[in-house]
Amino acid sequence: MIELESAEQTGFDFAGLVREHQSMVFSLSYHFLHDRELAEEVSQEVFLALHRHMADIKSGEHAVFWLRKVAAQRAIDAARRRKRRPQVALEEVAEPAARAVVDDPMLRDVLRRLVATLPEAPRMVMVMRYQEDLDPTEIAEVLEVPVATVKSHLQRSLALLREKLQRRGVGGY
Amino acid sequence: MDWLEQELKHALERKEPPPGFAARVAAAAAGGAVQARRPVRMLPRWLPAAAAVLLIAGGGAAYREHQGRVAKDRVMLAMRITAGKLNHIQSHMREAKP
Numbered sequence: 001m002i003e004l005e006s007a008e009q010t011g012f013d014f015a016g017l018v019r020e021h022q023s024m025v026f027s028l029s030y031h032f033l034h035d036r037e038l039a040e041e042v043s044q045e046v047f048l049a050l051h052r053h054m055a056d057i058k059s060g061e062h063a064v065f066w067l068r069k070v071a072a073q074r075a076i077d078a079a080r081r082r083k084r085r086p087q088v089a090l091e092e093v094a095e096p097a098a099r100a101v102v103d104d105p106m107l108r109d110v111l112r113r114l115v116a117t118l119p120e121a122p123r124m125v126m127v128m129r130y131q132e133d134l135d136p137t138e139i140a141e142v143l144e145v146p147v148a149t150v151k152s153h154l155q156r157s158l159a160l161l162r163e164k165l166q167r168r169g170v171g172g173y
Numbered sequence: 174m175d176w177l178e179q180e181l182k183h184a185l186e187r188k189e190p191p192p193g194f195a196a197r198v199a200a201a202a203a204g205g206a207v208q209a210r211r212p213v214r215m216l217p218r219w220l221p222a223a224a225a226v227l228l229i230a231g232g233g234a235a236y237r238e239h240q241g242r243v244a245k246d247r248v249m250l251a252m253r254i255t256a257g258k259l260n261h262i263q264s265h266m267r268e269a270k271p
Contacts, residue, residue, distance in 0.1 A: 047202070104180075108183055
């Protein structure tokens with residue numbers, strides 16, 4: 001078995017990793033927390049943790065996996081510290097004025113707010129699925145949950161979002 | 174992938190962090206002068222309740238102590254009055270004796 005070299009041996013550059021993955025880490029936190037300031041704090045925590053564990057990073061792929069995993073954990077921790085589960089109550093989500101059309105920025109804002117109202121676990125699954133384009137198996141590995149759980153969260157969340165949007169007269173085109 | 178999933182992909186696409194984020198992280202990692210913002214340290218949820226219980230318990234103890242002092246002062250006052258009365262009666266009796 002070939003032993004992979006550590007980050008130090010392979011010459012990983014911490015600043016380079018931050019530059020390359022800052023939007024991924026920040027967006028995972030932001031879409032989960034729906035709070036830019038808190039997302040920035042969480043992202044900083046994640047990268048500082050990466051800095052402390054640079055010697056354990058074996059490859060670029062490993063860095064991405066590690067960052068996604070730690071970002072998810074830290075964002076969930078931050079949400080629990082905040083003790084206000086959804087920042088936006090479902091009832092407060094603005095209703096789109098008319099039937100949605102493709103490239104409708106208002107619909108996307110509504111969708112972001114609706115995702116922010118989901119409970120922790122399905123919310124993180126949805127962010128991993130649609131922000132990072134991960135399949136259920138990859139999400140299950142990152143979040144350390146069974147694949148069936150991931151699929152169930154996805155199905156239920158999509159059904160819930162669809163129902164909320166249809167109630168507002170949006171969708172189905 | 175249906176319309177909703179396509180819209181979700183657009184809605185949840187990656188966003189750039191605020192300007193200077195990478196520099197703040199690098200500075201914090203290097204222990205430099207530019208400090209990264211400190212993570213929010215929320216107080217434990219039970220802390221206000223515990224503080225309230227301590228205040229109520231402490232206030233109760235202080236009130237009971239105060240009540241004790243008041244009762245003691247009243248007893249002392251009653252004893253002084255009684256002693257005065259007794260002295261008065263005693264002096265009357267002495268005067269009344271032939």
